[in-house]
Amino acid sequence: MDTIVSRHNPLFKQLHRLAGQRRERLRERRTLLDGAHLLQSALDAGWLPERVIVTPQGQANHEIDALLQRAQAPVTLLDPALFAELSELPSPTGVLALVSWPQPPAPRRDGLCLLLDGVQDPGNVGTILRTAAAAGVAQVLLSAGCADVWSPKVLRAGMGAHFLLEIIERADLPAFAARFDGPLAVTLLEGAVDLYRARLDGNLALALGAEGQGVSAELAAHATLRLRIPMAPGVESLNVGAAAAICLYERVRQMGIATAL
Amino acid sequence: MDTIVSRHNPLFKQLHRLAGQRRERLRERRTLLDGAHLLQSALDAGWLPERVIVTPQGQANHEIDALLQRAQAPVTLLDPALFAELSELPSPTGVLALVSWPQPPAPRRDGLCLLLDGVQDPGNVGTILRTAAAAGVAQVLLSAGCADVWSPKVLRAGMGAHFLLEIIERADLPAFAARFDGPLAVTLLEGAVDLYRARLDGNLALALGAEGQGVSAELAAHATLRLRIPMAPGVESLNVGAAAAICLYERVRQMGIATAL
The missing domain is CATH 3.40.1280.10 (SPOUT methyltransferase, trefoil knot domain)
Structure with missing residues (x-):
């Protein structure tokens, strides 16, 4: 498992851009899912994250560990202070998922x-x-x-x-x-x-x-x-x-x- | 018209407490209405503000001036930097009203x-x-x-x-x-x-x-x-x-x- 402790790490810099900048999200067609609930909803709907980022505390959490098992994606351990820079939650749950969203479908004509x-x-x-x-x-x-x-x-x-x-x-x-x-x-x-x-x-x-x-x-x-x-x-x-x-x-x-x- | 330019002014200190602290609002049964729209809604419903606070810019605004005429309350001119400390609006309209809310009615039993x-x-x-x-x-x-x-x-x-x-x-x-x-x-x-x-x-x-x-x-x-x-x-x-x-x-x-x- 990778561990990131520096804000100069390229992956951290990428995550930081995705968290804060629409332009980057659109360019990569990727975003971050913040928290266990969003990750679980994504998995329930069949989405596969490209990577899951956890704090040591998040990793030790039972619920989050179960999600990591389901996600079957590379896991990166992130220093809590750096993690907090990526999360808007007042009390981060300690898990973020990097996902790319699907190509937009054709506009419907009915329904x-x-x-x-x-x-x-x-x-x-x-x-x-x-x-x-x-x-x-x-x-x-x-x-x-x-x-x-x-x-x-x-x-x-x-x-x-x-x-x-x-x-x-x-x-x-x-x-x-x-x-x-x-x-x-x-x-x-x-x-x-x-x-x-x-x-x-x-x-x-x-x-x-x-x-x-x-x-x-x-x-x-x-x-x-x-x-x-x-x-x-x-x-x-x-x-x-x-x-x-x-x-x-x-x-x-x-x-x-x-x-x- | 009073003009407040110091944060040590007692009225400013009172307004600042009311803007930020529930305890003070409950103690005084007073709050601040921020912006022209809320003041207008209050006046339309027959509420009478105890005082209206404006910035020089707010005072020069046509719409706000009309509200000041309707409100018939003492007007206090407030330095814009101090005004901004009382307002949560991203772009303050330059008018705040000090109001006391009515005694709560008896609980209804129907309707x-x-x-x-x-x-x-x-x-x-x-x-x-x-x-x-x-x-x-x-x-x-x-x-x-x-x-x-x-x-x-x-x-x-x-x-x-x-x-x-x-x-x-x-x-x-x-x-x-x-x-x-x-x-x-x-x-x-x-x-x-x-x-x-x-x-x-x-x-x-x-x-x-x-x-x-x-x-x-x-x-x-x-x-x-x-x-x-x-x-x-x-x-x-x-x-x-x-x-x-x-x-x-x-x-x-x-x-x-x-x-x-």
């Missing part, structure tokens, strides 16, 4: 797809991916203006959703919408259709934009379903993660009813 | 109430308050283990919801549940009732707990409705803010249908 247009907050993006996976979304497409989906913060908030979804980042959303075989739904404050009077149970592309701005005019031009989420007087808007949950789960409800019938 | 049990993340608590206000929740009760509802972070994520809701913090949730005249609903991974088969349109107290742990055993003992949010295979759980949005808006949907009939 349930989620389009994020300029959603910049990493916590929101991660939470939305988590909800999307739970709601049975097949593919998530993110515009260039969204938070970096493979960043440590988005991975953390996603809680493993990344491994269950098809993800296409820096996607051309209007081009996707133009080819999609079903309604493109957008949520608007002055939307024309009450969410609960809309049919959401067939092919569906749901687009969510940045709070305050909504989706781009170019994408909105493709919208065939302009949804209004009812809100009590005095309330201007919802958090984009809440709006995503409300719309996606109204779809779940309608699908459940459709299945039962 | 729609939301119980948060040990929800620690400030962003989650604020987002949930925002969703709750939109969904027509009358009263929110937070256990002692929740994030400080009057902290700058929760206020920021709440986006003005604080001024539309009755809020009771450090509440005795089991005692509330024992007296509530309607079902206490909790969400559980192994919940017995599919959310979409539950009746949620009468008096309703909905309880949400910390992710991973759920509500306390003592509170769960009062539950009369154990809801299960359907989730796709491989997904363990939802973010608590997403779960809140899904459950509260299923209530909104049912109420809308009830109203229409």
